[in-house]
Amino acid sequence: MTDADPQDPSTGGAPEATAEEQVAAKAVFGDRLDIARGFVEYLATSGIERGLLGPREVPRLWSRHVLNCAVIADLMSQDSTVVDVGSGAGLPGLAIAIARPDLQLHLVEPLERRVIWLSEVVEALALGNVTVHRARAEQVIGTLSGDYVTARAVSALTTLAGWTLPLAVPGGEVLAIKGRSAGEEIEKARKVIRKLGGGTPEVVTAGQGVLQEPTTVVRIPVRSPA
Ligand SMILES: C[S@@+](CC[C@H](N)C(=O)[O-])C[C@H]1O[C@@H](n2cnc3c(N)ncnc32)[C@H](O)[C@@H]1O
Numbered sequence: 001m002t003d004a005d006p007q008d009p010s011t012g013g014a015p016e017a018t019a020e021e022q023v024a025a026k027a028v029f030g031d032r033l034d035i036a037r038g039f040v041e042y043l044a045t046s047g048i049e050r051g052l053l054g055p056r057e058v059p060r061l062w063s064r065h066v067l068n069c070a071v072i073a074d075l076m077s078q079d080s081t082v083v084d085v086g087s088g089a090g091l092p093g094l095a096i097a098i099a100r101p102d103l104q105l106h107l108v109e110p111l112e113r114r115v116i117w118l119s120e121v122v123e124a125l126a127l128g129n130v131t132v133h134r135a136r137a138e139q140v141i142g143t144l145s146g147d148y149v150t151a152r153a154v155s156a157l158t159t160l161a162g163w164t165l166p167l168a169v170p171g172g173e174v175l176a177i178k179g180r181s182a183g184e185e186i187e188k189a190r191k192v193i194r195k196l197g198g199g200t201p202e203v204v205t206a207g208q209g210v211l212q213e214p215t216t217v218v219r220i221p222v223r224s225p226a
């Protein structure tokens with residue numbers, strides 16, 4: 001029997017970070033790098049086995065998923081509360097919670113098997129700053145709120161605005177990780193954002209100088225009452 005190749009998604013196990021990813025991971029996670037490694041291990045094993053991510057994602061777990069998500073914590077003030085909508089495999093929620101223990105994270109995810117996996121990972125990694133809620137975002141409006149509301153790959157901004165803006169406190173922000181479509185999505189959602197009390201949306205990036213490809217984020221401020 002030969003040892004499993006960590007870079008081969010068919011053989012299971014966590015991928016070895018490339019030299020570049022290791023430098024970035026050290027910069028992003030600092031003395032919590034071992035916890036981040038633990039998260040990558042869970043993603044690469046039970047996360048894949050239970051269908052939270054596709055096996056093809058294994059070789060890019062660090063760059064495309066964990067690091068890409070964690071850097072958006074740079075856009076957040078100290079000691080804030082964050083609601084992550086549609087956390088799935090804990091992205092971006094758990095990556096942020098690991099990078100920034102000063103933040104309080106609320107992960108909102110409706111699917112039971114994802115919630116069970118998230119709860120197991122939170123317990124195993126002893127992430128005391130994370131609470132997992134089994135719910136759709138619409139169901140927690142009025143009961144849960146945060147200084148920041150995050151989301152990645154959950155829905156187009158026209159729909160996502162209605163799920164996230166009501167969860168941000170006045171003066172807070174929605175931070176939606178988006179790809180190249182960010183500007184176009186903003187144009188389509190401008191009217192609904194205004195109707196929901198959102199301020200002027202903008203495209204910002206996070207992770208410059210750390211990641212080869214910085215993360216594109218749509219930032220929407222939430223207006224304070226006049
Ligand atoms: C494509 S996955 C993305 C998961 C994760 N954010 C990521 O980037 O890997 C979309 C997730 O959003 C969740 N979702 C769908 N509709 C939702 C809603 N209305 N409120 C909260 N979560 C929702 C799904 O259950 C799923 O876990």
